[in-house]
Amino acid sequence: MTNQRAMVLDRPGTPLRMRESTMPDPGTGELLIAVTACGVCRTDLHVVDGDLTRPKLPIVPGHEIVGRVAAIGAGVTGFAPGERVGVPWLGATCGVCPYCRAGKENLCDAPLFTGYTRDGGFASHTIADARYCFPLGDSGDDAEIAPWLCAGLIGWRSYRMAMGGTKAKGVALGLYGFGAAAHILAQVAAWQGQQVYAFTRALDDAAQTFARSLGAVWAGASEEAPPQPLDAAIIFAPVGGLVPLALKAVKKGGRVVCGGIHMSNIPSFPYALLWEERQVMSVANLTRDDAREFLDIAPKAGVRCVVTRYPLAQANDALADLRDGRLQGAAVLIP
Numbered sequence: 001m002t003n004q005r006a007m008v009l010d011r012p013g014t015p016l017r018m019r020e021s022t023m024p025d026p027g028t029g030e031l032l033i034a035v036t037a038c039g040v041c042r043t044d045l046h047v048v049d050g051d052l053t054r055p056k057l058p059i060v061p062g063h064e065i066v067g068r069v070a071a072i073g074a075g076v077t078g079f080a081p082g083e084r085v086g087v088p089w090l091g092a093t094c095g096v097c098p099y100c101r102a103g104k105e106n107l108c109d110a111p112l113f114t115g116y117t118r119d120g121g122f123a124s125h126t127i128a129d130a131r132y133c134f135p136l137g138d139s140g141d142d143a144e145i146a147p148w149l150c151a152g153l154i155g156w157r158s159y160r161m162a163m164g165g166t167k168a169k170g171v172a173l174g175l176y177g178f179g180a181a182a183h184i185l186a187q188v189a190a191w192q193g194q195q196v197y198a199f200t201r202a203l204d205d206a207a208q209t210f211a212r213s214l215g216a217v218w219a220g221a222s223e224e225a226p227p228q229p230l231d232a233a234i235i236f237a238p239v240g241g242l243v244p245l246a247l248k249a250v251k252k253g254g255r256v257v258c259g260g261i262h263m264s265n266i267p268s269f270p271y272a273l274l275w276e277e278r279q280v281m282s283v284a285n286l287t288r289d290d291a292r293e294f295l296d297i298a299p300k301a302g303v304r305c306v307v308t309r310y311p312l313a314q315a316n317d318a319l320a321d322l323r324d325g326r327l328q329g330a331a332v333l334i335p
């Protein structure tokens, strides 16, 4: 068999390097997956830059994996050789902690995260726990589906939190930071009949035009007041200063959901912004139910990802382009 190629982080703050090694065998309960596309998420940047402080090292980043089952470990059922599968950020959970038992496996006390505490998909092949892999069917382009595995799933969980269980239509939903997650979620929310308000960096005409093209009814700068108060808002940009801005933009009783894993400090703000039962909350990780729900709804909603493809060996360029805001939509590595 050929060797496995992977882009490896030895130490945060240093570039990834290409490593070639013997092809691993899947252990009990695992799949060996031939990666066909792996999205680059902002969380990968936080791992590489050292904002997230507890990676396994060395680590192969990447948790928006699309690939084909190349080998099946002992005890795995429900997957066939050659089948297309996806691997998300949630790599494993313990199943026995109070959170797991309460159906909140996203908060598990002893989880493994793909591309952070177990090796991920910036590679030709990866090993994954089969219980956290999802069949993806055969329709749609691998690279265009890859961002669904995190930007899509976390966006979906954030959206459900922001909506607070309402089935209403015409909800005025603000999205702060129009990157990979927002560009997917805008399409889903618009398809469900919500009114999407997109907030970008000031004067970022390209991002605002992009947002309108994906169904946003309004797009403007984060510092701007929207033309009408928002029912809820989701902050995807890792910028704490957006929290008081979003609180200012939401109505009484409205929620502001922080969808990222890392954010700069939130500046102090007057209590009046939180008063009248406004809420601020974060969304952490995902459950497998989130994944099943979103992977069912995304094709129905006709979600199309705008992607920029990079050869695997150019992972450092993809990370730099994401860090510097040079991308519209999502970056995807192709091994």
Ligand SMILES: [Zn+2]
Pocket: 093, 094, 095, 096, 097, 098, 099, 100, 101, 105, 107, 108, 109, 110, 111
């Ligand atoms: Zn647990």
Ligand SMILES: [Zn+2]
Pocket: 041, 042, 043, 044, 063, 089, 150, 151
């Ligand atoms: Zn991610």
